[in-house]
Amino acid sequence: MRITLQGLAARHPAAAAASPPALKPLTLTIAPGEQVAIIGPSGAGKTTLLYALACALEPATGRLELDGVDPWLLSVAQLQKLRGRLFLAPQTPPLPPRQRVITAVLAARLPQQSLLASLRSLFYPTHIAEAEAALTRFDLAGKLWNRVDRLSGGERQRVGLARALISKADLWLVDEPLSSLDPSRAILAIDALTQSARDCGATLITTLHQVDVATRFPRVIGLRDGELQFDLLAHEVTPERLAALYAQHEHELLGAPPAPGDDGADGKPAAAMYCR
Ligand SMILES: Nc1ncnc2c1ncn2[C@@H]1O[C@H](COP(=O)(O)OP(=O)(O)OP(=O)(O)O)[C@@H](O)[C@H]1O
Numbered sequence: 395m396r397i398t399l400q401g402l403a404a405r406h407p408a409a410a411a412a413s414p415p416a417l418k419p420l421t422l423t424i425a426p427g428e429q430v431a432i433i434g435p436s437g438a439g440k441t442t443l444l445y446a447l448a449c450a451l452e453p454a455t456g457r458l459e460l461d462g463v464d465p466w467l468l469s470v471a472q473l474q475k476l477r478g479r480l481f482l483a484p485q486t487p488p489l490p491p492r493q494r495v496i497t498a499v500l501a502a503r504l505p506q507q508s509l510l511a512s513l514r515s516l517f518y519p520t521h522i523a524e525a526e527a528a529l530t531r532f533d534l535a536g537k538l539w540n541r542v543d544r545l546s547g548g549e550r551q552r553v554g555l556a557r558a559l560i561s562k563a564d565l566w567l568v569d570e571p572l573s574s575l576d577p578s579r580a581i582l583a584i585d586a587l588t589q590s591a592r593d594c595g596a597t598l599i600t601t602l603h604q605v606d607v608a609t610r611f612p613r614v615i616g617l618r619d620g621e622l623q624f625d626l627l628a629h630e631v632t633p634e635r636l637a638a639l640y641a642q643h644e645h646e647l648l649g650a651p652p653a654p655g656d657d658g659a660d661g662k663p664a665a666a667m668y669c670r
C-alpha cells in the first residue's frame with residue numbers, strides 16, 4: 395500500500411479536540427512493501443502518527459492518502475472496507491477474558507469475513523493450520539489451544555504479531571511490539587515480523603524504542619517533539635544522529651529491560667492483547 399502524507403498534523407487519540415496537535419505537519423511518502431521503523435523519545439508522537447495512518451484519527455490539518463485515496467473523503471462503508479486492509483496492533487490492546495490463542499489469532503481475519511463466517515469461526519475455528527503456521531513463525535507452536543490470559547507477557551506480544559499474518563492486510567502498523575521481550579527474543583520476533591511482511595507483500599511500519607532493532611529495518615524515521623528529525627536508510631543512522639534525537643532522554647537509548655515475569659510462561663496476568 396502506498397502512503398502519502400502532505401502536511402499531516404494530528405492529535406493523540408486521547409487528547410482534547412482543542413489541544414495543539416502532538417504530531418506537527420509532516421510530509422513523506424512510503425512505497426508499497428516498504429519496511430519502516432519509527433523511533434524517538436517518549437512523547438515524540440510515534441503512536442499518534444501510527445493511529446493517523448490507521449485512519450483511527452482524523453488529521454487536524456493536512457492530508458493522508460492510502461493508494462492515492464484520501465480515506466476521510468470516503469463514505470462510511472468505503473472507509474470500513476479500507477480499514478479491512480489495515481492491521482493495527484496497539485501497544486496495550488484489549489483482551490477478551492479467557493479467549494484461546496486460536497480465537498485471538500483468527501479474530502484478525504474478521505474484517506475480511508462475512509458476519510456469518512465470523513460468528514461460525516468463534517465456535518468452530520477454521521484456518522487452524524494457517525494460525526498454527528503463523529504462531530510457529532513466532533516460536534509459539536503448541537500454544538494454539540492455550541488461554542491467552544495464561545501466557546506470559548512476551549508470549550502474548552508474539553501472539554499479537556502472529557495475528558498480522560492472518561489479517562491479510564496490505565498495511566501493518568505495529569506499536570512497540572517488543573516491550574515485553576528480552577533482547578534476543580526481540581531480534582527473533584522482529585526478524586519473523588519483517589520476513590512475514592515481505593512474504594505477504596505488506597507494507598510494515600513499526601514504532602520502536604530499541605534503536606538497535608530499528609536499524610534492522612531498511613528505513614528509519616526519527617521523530618522528536620512531534621517533528622521529523624530524520625528520514626534515513628538504516629546505515630545512515632549514525633550515533634551522532636541518535637544522540638541528537640534522544641538528547642536529554644539518553645536513558646531511553648539504553649532501553650528498558652522487560653518487566654519481571656515477562657516472556658516466561660508464569661501465568662501472571664499482564665497487558666491485554668489486541669482484538670481486531
Ligand atoms: N492520554 C493523552 N491525553 C492527551 N494527550 C496525550 C495523551 N498521551 C499523549 N498525549 C500527547 O501526545 C503527544 C504524543 O504522544 P504519543 O503517545 O504519540 O508519543 P509516543 O512517541 O508514542 O510516546 P511513547 O514512546 O511514550 O509511546 C504527547 O507528548 C502528549 O503531548
Ligand SMILES: [Mg+2]
Pocket residue numbers: 440441442485569601
Ligand atoms: Mg507510543
